[in-house]
Amino acid sequence: MKIAVINETSAADKNADVLAALEGRGHEIINVGMTKSGATPELTYIHTGLLSALLLNLGKVDLVVGGCGTGQGYLNSVLQYPHVACGLIQTPLDAWLFGQINGGNCISLALLVGYGWAGDINLKFIFDRLFSLPEFGQGYPPHREESQQQSRRTLEAVSLTTHKSLAEIICSLDDTVIKPVLDYPGVREWVDVDSIADRELAEALMTRDPGPSGVSR
Numbered sequence: 001m002k003i004a005v006i007n008e009t010s011a012a013d014k015n016a017d018v019l020a021a022l023e024g025r026g027h028e029i030i031n032v033g034m035t036k037s038g039a040t041p042e043l044t045y046i047h048t049g050l051l052s053a054l055l056l057n058l059g060k061v062d063l064v065v066g067g068c069g070t071g072q073g074y075l076n077s078v079l080q081y082p083h084v085a086c087g088l089i090q091t092p093l094d095a096w097l098f099g100q101i102n103g104g105n106c107i108s109l110a111l112l113v114g115y116g117w118a119g120d121i122n123l124k125f126i127f128d129r130l131f132s133l134p135e136f137g138q139g140y141p142p143h144r145e146e147s148q149q150q151s152r153r154t155l156e157a158v159s160l161t162t163h164k165s166l167a168e169i170i171c172s173l174d175d176t177v178i179k180p181v182l183d184y185p186g187v188r189e190w191v192d193v194d195s196i197a198d199r200e201l202a203e204a205l206m207t208r209d210p211g212p213s214g215v216s217r
Helices: 009-022 045-057 072-078 092-102 119-130 142-162 166-172 175-183 187-191 199-208
Strands: 002-005 028-031 063-068 086-089 106-110
Touching: 002 009, 009 028, 009 063, 009 119, 045 063, 045 072, 045 166, 045 175, 045 187, 063 072, 072 086, 072 106, 086 092, 092 119, 092 142, 106 119, 166 199, 175 187, 175 199
Parallel strands: 002 028, 002 063, 063 106, 086 106
Antiparallel strands: none
């Protein structure tokens, strides 16, 4: 699994804890958010929500590990976009149930509120449970598996119906939202506009970020 870790400004100092909790699990980790508080440029949960959705919609990663101080702001931010199924994960049981029932592609961690003694150990336990599943989205309890799998597919269809396309969103976002994301170190390389199969989305990104030669062109 390819996993993006995307910390925003209030939780930047917890970046090292998240990376340490993910170590040794056989996944490819890309660290594309903030790594320390006070660093510039600064990404708020508004920006990390967009960045997460961009990487997921482009198929650059399979899962995003994000969050903020409470986990609530990032959760609400990232759920504004299509093709994103995010859960607020505070305990190992949350992680197991989210993976087993909801089968999402994004988790939001509370990295300040309630993050006290052994908070880093709780992160490890969360990932232990999340990655213990042979496959996401199988449902629980067993007699409800089929129903919950159908609900998951239905919710995916609802998301497509109720959201604009990501290309339309990119074209209409305010500069204060999109430019910090596209200008953040490493993002242009990960986006790699020339590799995007959806040419409408590629054109939208190039329009919003022409630069000297466009987004990573």
